[in-house]
Amino acid sequence: MDVLKKTPVREQDAKERAHNFKEVCLGYNDDEAKEEALRCLKCKNAKCIGGCPVSIDIPGFINQVEKGNVEEAYKVISNYSALPAVCGRVCPQESQCEERCIRGIKGEPISIGKLERYVADWAREKGIKPEMPTEQKNKKVAVIGSGPAGLTCAGDLAKAGYDVTIFEALHEAGGVLVYGIPEFRLPKETVVKSEIENVKALGVKIETNVVIGKSTTIDELMEEEGFEAVFIGSGAGLPKFMGIPGENANGVFSANEYLTRNNLMKAFEAGYDTPIAAGQRVAVVGGGNVAMDAARTALRLGAEVYVIYRRSEEELPARVEEVHHAKEEGIIFKFLTNPTEILVDENGWVKGMRCEEMELLEPDASGRRRPVPKKDSEFELPVDTVIMSLGTSPNPLISSTTEGLDLNKYNCIVADEETGKTTKEGVFAGGDAVIGAATVILAMGAGKKAAKAIDEYLSNKK
Amino acid sequence: MYKILKKETLAPNIYLMDIEAKRVAKSCYPGQFVIVKMDEKGERIPLTICDYDREIGSVTIVFQALGSSTKRMAEYEEGDEFRDFAGPLGRKSELIDEPEDELRKKSILFVAGGVGTAPVYPQVKWMKEQGYDVDCVIGARNKDLIILEDEMKKVAKNVYVTTDDGSYGFKGNVNDCIKDLVNNQGKHYDLVIAIGPVIMMKFVCILTKELGIPTIVSMNPIMVDGTGMCGACRLTVGGKVKFACVDGPEFDGHLVDFDESMKRQQMYKTVEGRAILKEKEGATHKGGGCGCSDDPADR
Numbered sequence: 001m002d003v004l005k006k007t008p009v010r011e012q013d014a015k016e017r018a019h020n021f022k023e024v025c026l027g028y029n030d031d032e033a034k035e036e037a038l039r040c041l042k043c044k045n046a047k048c049i050g051g052c053p054v055s056i057d058i059p060g061f062i063n064q065v066e067k068g069n070v071e072e073a074y075k076v077i078s079n080y081s082a083l084p085a086v087c088g089r090v091c092p093q094e095s096q097c098e099e100r101c102i103r104g105i106k107g108e109p110i111s112i113g114k115l116e117r118y119v120a121d122w123a124r125e126k127g128i129k130p131e132m133p134t135e136q137k138n139k140k141v142a143v144i145g146s147g148p149a150g151l152t153c154a155g156d157l158a159k160a161g162y163d164v165t166i167f168e169a170l171h172e173a174g175g176v177l178v179y180g181i182p183e184f185r186l187p188k189e190t191v192v193k194s195e196i197e198n199v200k201a202l203g204v205k206i207e208t209n210v211v212i213g214k215s216t217t218i219d220e221l222m223e224e225e226g227f228e229a230v231f232i233g234s235g236a237g238l239p240k241f242m243g244i245p246g247e248n249a250n251g252v253f254s255a256n257e258y259l260t261r262n263n264l265m266k267a268f269e270a271g272y273d274t275p276i277a278a279g280q281r282v283a284v285v286g287g288g289n290v291a292m293d294a295a296r297t298a299l300r301l302g303a304e305v306y307v308i309y310r311r312s313e314e315e316l317p318a319r320v321e322e323v324h325h326a327k328e329e330g331i332i333f334k335f336l337t338n339p340t341e342i343l344v345d346e347n348g349w350v351k352g353m354r355c356e357e358m359e360l361l362e363p364d365a366s367g368r369r370r371p372v373p374k375k376d377s378e379f380e381l382p383v384d385t386v387i388m389s390l391g392t393s394p395n396p397l398i399s400s401t402t403e404g405l406d407l408n409k410y411n412c413i414v415a416d417e418e419t420g421k422t423t424k425e426g427v428f429a430g431g432d433a434v435i436g437a438a439t440v441i442l443a444m445g446a447g448k449k450a451a452k453a454i455d456e457y458l459s460n461k462k
Numbered sequence: 463m464y465k466i467l468k469k470e471t472l473a474p475n476i477y478l479m480d481i482e483a484k485r486v487a488k489s490c491y492p493g494q495f496v497i498v499k500m501d502e503k504g505e506r507i508p509l510t511i512c513d514y515d516r517e518i519g520s521v522t523i524v525f526q527a528l529g530s531s532t533k534r535m536a537e538y539e540e541g542d543e544f545r546d547f548a549g550p551l552g553r554k555s556e557l558i559d560e561p562e563d564e565l566r567k568k569s570i571l572f573v574a575g576g577v578g579t580a581p582v583y584p585q586v587k588w589m590k591e592q593g594y595d596v597d598c599v600i601g602a603r604n605k606d607l608i609i610l611e612d613e614m615k616k617v618a619k620n621v622y623v624t625t626d627d628g629s630y631g632f633k634g635n636v637n638d639c640i641k642d643l644v645n646n647q648g649k650h651y652d653l654v655i656a657i658g659p660v661i662m663m664k665f666v667c668i669l670t671k672e673l674g675i676p677t678i679v680s681m682n683p684i685m686v687d688g689t690g691m692c693g694a695c696r697l698t699v700g701g702k703v704k705f706a707c708v709d710g711p712e713f714d715g716h717l718v719d720f721d722e723s724m725k726r727q728q729m730y731k732t733v734e735g736r737a738i739l740k741e742k743e744g745a746t747h748k749g750g751g752c753g754c755s756d757d758p759a760d761r
Contacts, residue, residue, distance in 0.1 A: 170548075209549075214489065215485045216489060238691065241696075241703065247703070248696060251729075253693075254693045257686055260687060260691070265505060273505040274505040274686075275505075277730065348722070397689070
């Protein structure tokens with residue numbers, strides 16, 4: 001074993017996995033996990049903890065893995081995180097915990113994410129559940145949205161003895177974990193479902209098909225249904241389009257629609273009713289994780305796939321691991337390219353995309369290199385499907401129906417960074433609804449902080 | 463789970479169901495819709511609210527069994543349950559929030575095409591309950607496809623029934639009937655609200671534009687979530703992109719790009735067709751996903 005290098009993790013072969021929706025990364029087995037845990041220096045003043053938005057005692061749980069006490073390791077993680085099997089898989093560890101790992105200075109950092117995932121998967125397979133809280137406070141708290149922020153906040157509040165109900169607009173709980181992130185990165189039946197079951201095991205009730213702002217409002221929940229505090233974790237689900245000609249043609253999708261059809265509605269699986277127009281030659285516009293997910297989904301549905309990004313590879317916002325996987329699977333990247341028009345045939349279907357080449361200017365005051373079109377560089381790319389993955393913003397449905405809830409100019413809910421307190425008494429918010437589209441773990445961190453603040457608020461309230 | 467309290471066949475392949483859905487019944491208004499998902503593997507189907515009973519906590523839906531999903535839905539009976547029933551979604555009819563003195567001055571004509579009579583009904587009923595008299599044209603291909611005529615007669619001042627083949631009522635399409643009312647019967651209308659197939663709404667709008675009558679239509683594009691998170695239901699209104707599920711479904715009919723909307727509705731036509739074929743042919747079914755067809759609508 002080379003202590004400077006991460007213990008390699010087994011993966012499904014690229015050629016094979018490009019044709020199925022099974023998980024790409026297979027995770028560590030007991031021996032590999034122990035071997036990796038042994039690399040950890042168990043720092044007294046561990047820097048990695050500071051890189052984790054929910055401050056998991058990382059050396060603490062890794063120490064237990066090394067000793068073979070996986071159940072103990074799970075208990076350590078559970079003190080901090082409600083969704084370890086999810087976070088171990090989808091967190092950008094390279095810019096969080098692992099970025100600060102001392103081992104990373106001279107060599108590769110500890111594979112903290114893969115170890116967390118190993119512990120959580122082990123606990124699930126052994127049927128270990130979190131324990132029901134003993135104390136009951138007999139106070140009702142409503143959580144709007146069942147994504148990572150809402151699930152975390154609800155879990156923490158339930159542990160503190162509150163009577164928590166989550167209201168979810170869709171028919172399935174999980175938010176982006178079920179409709180956004182594909183099966184091959186985050187298995188739904190095993191991983192996501194069981195993490196949600198764990199939150200329910202703490203006593204949290206989940207009411208699906210309730211659209212807050214339509215089915216009922218926050219004011220009604222507080223005035224008529226007896227909820228003493230509310231946490232809004234409704235995310236940022238409103239897709240952006242470019243506003244270029246041809247964007248309403250058949251075969252142009254938002255990444256949200258393409259992924260929802262495939263992940264939540266299971267269009268890829270036989271026996272499910274929801275159709276998907278998969279496409280033969282697909283262009284995905286954008287360079288974030290969602291773009292990678294959409295591209296790799298289209299590939300698995302049988303298409304030849306291009307990722308169109310207006311900056312260079314260096315600026316790609318997607319996780320390095322995902323870009324690496326996408327390339328291995330055969331996704332074709334077109335950098336410094338910007339679409340200007342979607343070309344449409346006489347039946348209203350996409351037949352191509354007109355693009356222009358870009359070049360990057362020197363970094364400006366904000367430190368970003370701005371892309372500008374190159375002169376006379378237009379060309380046509382023949383494609384039959386275009387997936388727009390340009391980011392999302394918060395849905396105004398809740399804010400527009402709740403009296404006294406302030407928004408900023410990006411339509412994000414104004415909330416205190418440390419407590420999630422909004423401008424409305426008793427109402428807290430966190431996750432993408434507050435900061436705009438970000439990461440699962442940041443949403444969880446916000447849910448955690450808000451749960452603590454709600455506990456304080458309700459404890460002080462007479 | 464959401465229980466089917468009542469099921470009725472209104473016309474061949476057109477069904478009415480009362481569904482127990484307390485939250486929806488409590489908060490819904492005419493003009494809004496719900497999304498129904500029958501079971502684990504079903505798709506999310508948008509249906510306009512046809513009636514509601516706040517006391518009982520029930521919502522009435524009317525649907526035509528056209529595709530494989532609605533055909534399967536038609537097999538559900540009283541006492542069965544749908545897995546999911548989300549709503550109310552979309553905006554309520556603008557009439558609901560219009561100041562009373564404004565509304566009182568208006569002479570309104572509702573135009574209902576085929577199964578579109580169902581979403582027209584709650585609006586007319588609401589107007590009646592508030593004490594306003596309105597007229598209503600109900601049109602269909604033939605006598606068998608006219609639905610909710612008796613119910614409508616109870617709430618509208620005048621109901622004009624028209625069939626394309628003349629098998630019942632006035633002979634002709636809804637536009638022929640509107641022209642007859644305005645040109646021959648001396649009727650004057652300040653507002654038309656037309657709900658039915660897109661092609662019908664398009665032609666009603668061409669006519670009412672000529673006649674100078676403002677017109678509201680209720681659009682029915684393909685939807686997935688119905689809450690504004692995907693844009694599957696987008697359409698162009700007055701040159702701007704709108705999401706029918708949150709900005710609508712009702713829009714100013716003189717500003718809607720109907721041709722684009724009709725093309726977008728065709729997107730999964732063959733996919734739906736294939737689903738029906740697959741069901742009929744069972745194990746002998748072949749094809750799908752091979753990409754061998756040259757038909758662009760088949761991709």
